[in-house]
Amino acid sequence: MQKIERLLAITLLLQTRGKMTAQRLASILGVSARTIYRDIDALSLAHVPIAMDYGPGGGYYLADHYHFDATVFTREEAVSLVLGVDMAGNYSLFADDDGLHRALFKLEAALPEEYRADIQAAREHILFDTTAWEDDGTTGAFLERIRHAVLTGHRLDLLYPWTTRQAMPALRWLRVDPYGLVYKGLTSRQVRTGVWYLVAFCHASQQVETFRVGYIQDLRVRQERIQPPPNFDLQIYWKETRHHLAEQEQPLTATLRVKAAARHRLRGNYTVLREEADGSVLIRVQQESLQEAVAYVLSLGSEAVVLSPARLRAAVLTTAERIAALYREEVKDASNF
Structure with missing residues (x-):
């Protein structure tokens, strides 16, 4: 998002939602709180009347007399914005929440009549069929709870396939402090797709780690509150991490011989x-990573x-040997009772 777009978004958010903290604005727009402070200064210099309340319950807000004029959008920008939301399909971060569409209805109502006619015409002639995205598994079963923990600053316990230098991934409960969520688009010839990642401080490794949301097997939201370090910048971290992550999760093409009994699977x-x-x-x-390919093969037995x-x-051999060793230990322990 360019700076001018971000300034516009901050103004719209303050107008529609009322008082908001810099941290809340930063989490919505995917930038640091320091960036929000600079943007607020820029808006003030542009004579946008933004005020600040300090202390508990405080935050930035617009003066009562100020009203943002939606006609600042050109006709093409208004149509592009509305169709972009329509295209988003089920990629909304807010599960079971139609807040994005409610906000869009408010924006449409504020647009000039001739703009609304263009939007209606565009919707009648441009259709986005998102049915292929409904079961792509990108959001994960726990995305909504993770989102809430990130925004409220609650510590999490994750059951996750944790990898060490000595062994292949094994399920393990990890305590983490969630710092942010990142949605990474993936290239696919068939459908538009992508993956959600949780960026969090991991107590086991004592460093910030990247967790793929779709790999989380279970999740607990703890009562403890956390505060990300003031010098942590999600955008900077992701720029430094995504190249290493791409190396770990390179798409993989495998050739398998599958018996007739497993063809239906x-x-x-x-x-x-x-x-x-x-x-x-x-x-x-085709599989997205070596880890997913191993799980796919093992699912066929x-x-x-x-x-x-x-x-x-x-x-696959290493993972199967570890599974076999685990079961041998379980059988041995059971025989002692």
């Missing part, structure tokens, strides 16, 4: 390369064998 983006006389198939399947790549074969 095949899912996702796969292509049948060859069918054998015994009913088994040779398939090529002993009815699937990885033919390539070699690193996936090795990862």
Whole structure:
């Protein structure tokens, strides 16, 4: 978001929502509180009457006499904004909340009549079919609770496949202080898709880590309140992290031989390369990362064998050996009772 767009967004937020803190504005707009302070100064220099209440319940607000004129939008900008919200589909961060659309209705009502006619015409002639996005799993079952914890500053416990240098990922409860959420778009030939990440201080590693929301298996919101360090900037952190993250989660194409008994369990983006006389198939399947590819293969049990790549074969073998060792220990412990 460019600065002029951000200044406009701050003005609209203060007008529609009333008093807001710099931290709240920063979390909504995805910038640091320091950036919001600079933006408020810029708005004041532009004679936008923003005032500040200090202490508990305080925040920035617009003078009662000030009203933002929605006609500042051009005709093309108004149509683009409305269609952009329509296209967002189920990518809203606020689960089961139509606040975005309510805000849009308010904006449309404030636009000139001729703009509303253009918007109606655009909606009649441009359609966004988002049904393919409904089950893409990008948001994760816990996104709404994580969002709330990020904005209210509540500590979290996550059940997450945690990786150490000595072993493959294993489920473990981790205590974290949530600092922010990031939505990263992914390239796909089939559908528009992406992944949510939680950026949080991890007590186990004693550093800021990036957690993929879709990998979280369980979640507990704790009563303890946290405050991100004043020098932490989510945008700077993400710029430094995303290149390393991309290396870890490179898309992977695997070739599997799947027995006939498991063909009904095949899912996702796969292509049948060859069918054998015994009913088994040779398939090529696309996965977003090595970790997801391992989970996919293991979900097929002993009815699937990885033919390539070699690193996936090795990862499946290592994970299966760890699972077997875990069950041997459980059986041994059970026999002692």
